[in-house]
Amino acid sequence: MSFFISDAVAQTATGAAPQGGLLSFLPLILIFGVMYFLMIRPQQKKMKEHQAMVNALGKGDEVTTNGGILGKIVSLDDSFVTVEIAPNVTIKLQRVAISTVMPKGTIKAIK
Numbered sequence: 001m002s003f004f005i006s007d008a009v010a011q012t013a014t015g016a017a018p019q020g021g022l023l024s025f026l027p028l029i030l031i032f033g034v035m036y037f038l039m040i041r042p043q044q045k046k047m048k049e050h051q052a053m054v055n056a057l058g059k060g061d062e063v064t065t066n067g068g069i070l071g072k073i074v075s076l077d078d079s080f081v082t083v084e085i086a087p088n089v090t091i092k093l094q095r096v097a098i099s100t101v102m103p104k105g106t107i108k109a110i111k
Contacts, residue, residue: 057095061073064102065083071084
């Protein structure tokens, strides 16, 4: 039965010597750098632009919500906005729920 089991033969290591610690982390550092410039940085820039837009909201601005509702801002609060979506129909939203500020006259152009 010994013909099924081969003898283990120790071999000497002829490969390259182990590399330094920094060189072994180089691919990981490169991947993080690419991820930062392609994903993290553009997302942070987009968040800053949206925050600036939300802070600049004013009464009378025509806006679109995240749900796609078009309306005109009637009143503002620190964290809430009241938007008129039809004559005598208003809804109260959080400021961050406003996705875009539309050009003046957009509502009249659509009707």
